[in-house]
Amino acid sequence: MKVLVPVKRVIDYNVKVRVKPDQSDVDLANVKMSMNPFDEIAVEEAVRMKEAGTVEEVIAVSIGPEKAQDQLRQALAMGADRAILIETTETVEPLSVAKLLAKVCEEENPDLVVMGKQAIDDDCNQTGQMLAALMGWPQGTFASAVTKEGDKLHVTREVDGGLQTIALTLPAVVTTDLRLNEPRYASLPNIMKAKKKPLDKKSPSDYGVEIIARLKTLKVTEPPKREAGIKVESVADLVEKLKNEAGVL
Amino acid sequence: MTILVIAEHSNDHLSDATAKTVSAATKIGGDIHVLVAGSGASAVAGQAAKIAGVAKVLHADDDHYAKQLAEPMAELILSLAGDYDVLMAPAGTDGKNYMPRVAAKLDVMQISDIIAVESADTFQRPIYAGNAIATVQSSDAKKVITVRGTAFEAPAMDGSASVETIGAADFPSISEFVKEELTKSDRPELQGAKIVISGGRALASGENFEKYIYPVADKLGAAVGASRAAVDAGYVPNDMQVGQTGKVVAPELYIAVGISGAIQHLAGMKDSKVIVAINKDEEAPIFQVADYGLVADLFEAMPELEKAL
Structure with missing residues (x-):
């Protein structure tokens, strides 16, 4: 099988996000950027499938600024074979990302696309489902286990009530949840080797996709702040306060 | 419209x-x-x-x-x-x-x-x-x-x-249901419950959830949740995770037990009306959003709380 893994360059998950004083956006100047954690899980899953012999080639693709090369190099260091960067400085909404990925799928004909269930910046949780829809493929979202069973792909999904397993025909799109695997750290020799792996540069126009934003961000604000309350001395004190002061017991 | x-x-x-x-x-x-x-x-x-x-x-x-x-x-x-x-x-x-x-x-x-x-x-x-x-x-x-x-x-x-x-629409024959493992519980659903009590990594095992969290939950008629750390460690199933990537809850009363208060977790519970935190680390970030904080060892405080209710 051939697997495509889309990865997104996002603010590092350890960075404390700050809203700009003019409320136009969050402040991304001089903050550490990393691969979206859910996408790291996707790369890891694809690489493990390759190591297990079910997959022959893993292609990483990113849509974003020139610097998104760093994230693609990381995917290559983790074990992806080659990478495609679709370079743009614009904000690309999930719908446009899905359209671009659909074009890449038409060109590359992967059997499987594995990607993060959501990006930790816009928290949209849409792109994988949209790509599956545009391709007319089935989807296994929020995956915590993926196995090939004959010509079908079995995906165990983390759903509100517990776990659900579905069988998908291939090609298909799988989106990863937290417990699918623990991504590896790339070793130094692999980081060096990744520098020599092929990385193709493209632009959205190469795929005939026009990037048009449908959502206009009018403002970005801080969420309402919660003030720290008081410390109580004992369990008895706590129960008394919950009963008589807060009135919730 | x-x-x-x-x-x-x-x-x-x-x-x-x-x-x-x-x-x-x-x-x-x-x-x-x-x-x-x-x-x-x-x-x-x-x-x-x-x-x-x-x-x-x-x-x-x-x-x-x-x-x-x-x-x-x-x-x-x-x-x-x-x-x-x-x-x-x-x-x-x-x-x-x-x-x-x-x-x-x-x-x-x-x-x-x-x-x-x-x-x-x-x-x-x-x-x-x-x-x-x-x-x-x-x-x-x-x-x-x-x-x-x-x-x-x-x-x-x-x-x-x-x-x-x-009538039904067309059925694309590209996906089918195989099985499900739904968590069975007599306790209220996390997202509709008036009171939620959640445990974190400090619980240290699934048995300790049974011993220290569930008895208090049952006295309060509360739903039970967990931090990502507790779910990742396998103490409780995934559908109990409260947080940005788990369930978002906003009950009348949220009790966080042995939860440090990572941003990820706070995103899932900070709209609760009253927040209680029980943690032995007085520097834990959870105390910054808690209305009532109790700095205590949960293994001592929880049995005491059960008795006091």
């Missing part, structure tokens, strides 16, 4: 989040219809007809809708979409699964997980794990929206909408 709300349900029970999604629809304004697609789900259609503000319930019953898989659900919603200006669903794992599929086919940019309606085309939604709130305006003629139920009031259940049976 005509709005279609897609019901989230278990074929015998309609979720609270569906009713709250109708509340969000009411804020947009217009005729509100609810689609109940399921198998043997006429009781659910009856429950949906009682939600105040609903004009009509569309009920599609077929085995293919039993598990509400994304592919047949999207086909069904698309077959109805022409009659509606807005398509909305609760942002649970069902709605998150099929709504973007619908949006892509309609060439619409979905507005995910809204927490407020400012006008018919402008909404608020959390970004960066709830560390910022974006106000976004959609230029799409048709809107596809998922709704964070906890952000909206539950509507009255005194309505009497008509229920219309509709």
Whole structure:
């Protein structure tokens, strides 16, 4: 099988996000950027499938600024074979990302696309489902286990009530949840080797996709702040306060 | 304006989040219809007809809708979409699964997980794990929206909408249900519960959840949740995770036990009315959002709390 893994360059998950004083956006100047954690899980899953012999080639693709090369190099260091960067400085909404990925799928004909269930910046949780829809493929979202069973792909999904397993025909799109695997750290020799792996540069126009934003961000604000309350001395004190002061017991 | 709300349900029970999604629809304004697609789900259609503000319930019953898989659900919603200006669903794992599929086919940019309606085309939604709130305006003629139920009031259940049976749409033969392992519990559901008590990594084992968390939960009639750390460590199943990537809850009372308070976790519970934190580390970030903090060893405090209730 051939697997495509889309990865997104996002603010590092350890960075404390700050809203700009003019409320136009969050402040991304001089903050550490990393691969979206859910996408790291996707790369890891694809690489493990390759190591297990079910997959022959893993292609990483990113849509974003020139610097998104760093994230693609990381995917290559983790074990992806080659990478495609679709370079743009614009904000690309999930719908446009899905359209671009659909074009890449038409060109590359992967059997499987594995990607993060959501990006930790816009928290949209849409792109994988949209790509599956545009391709007319089935989807296994929020995956915590993926196995090939004959010509079908079995995906165990983390759903509100517990776990659900579905069988998908291939090609298909799988989106990863937290417990699918623990991504590896790339070793130094692999980081060096990744520098020599092929990385193709493209632009959205190469795929005939026009990037048009449908959502206009009018403002970005801080969420309402919660003030720290008081410390109580004992369990008895706590129960008394919950009963008589807060009135919730 | 005509709005279609897609019901989230278990074929015998309609979720609270569906009713709250109708509340969000009411804020947009217009005729509100609810689609109940399921198998043997006429009781659910009856429950949906009682939600105040609903004009009509569309009920599609077929085995293919039993598990509400994304592919047949999207086909069904698309077959109805022409009659509606807005398509909305609760942002649970069902709605998150099929709504973007619908949006892509309609060439619409979905507005995910809204927490407020400012006008018919402008909404608020959390970004960066709830560390910022974006106000976004959609230029799409048709809107596809998922709704964070906890952000909206539950509507009255005194309505009497008509229920219309509709036929099934095409079934794409590309996906099928294999099995499920649903967590069985006599305790209330996490997302509808008035009181939630959650345990973190400090519990150190699943047995300790049994010993220290569940007895207090049962005394309070509370639902039980957990931090990501406790779920990742395998102490409790995934569906108990409270946080940005798990469930978002906003009960009257939230009790965090042995939870440090990572941003990820806070995003899932900081809209609770009253927050209690019990943690032996007095520097734990959870205390910065707690109304009442108790610096104590949970293994001593929890049995004491159970006795005191």
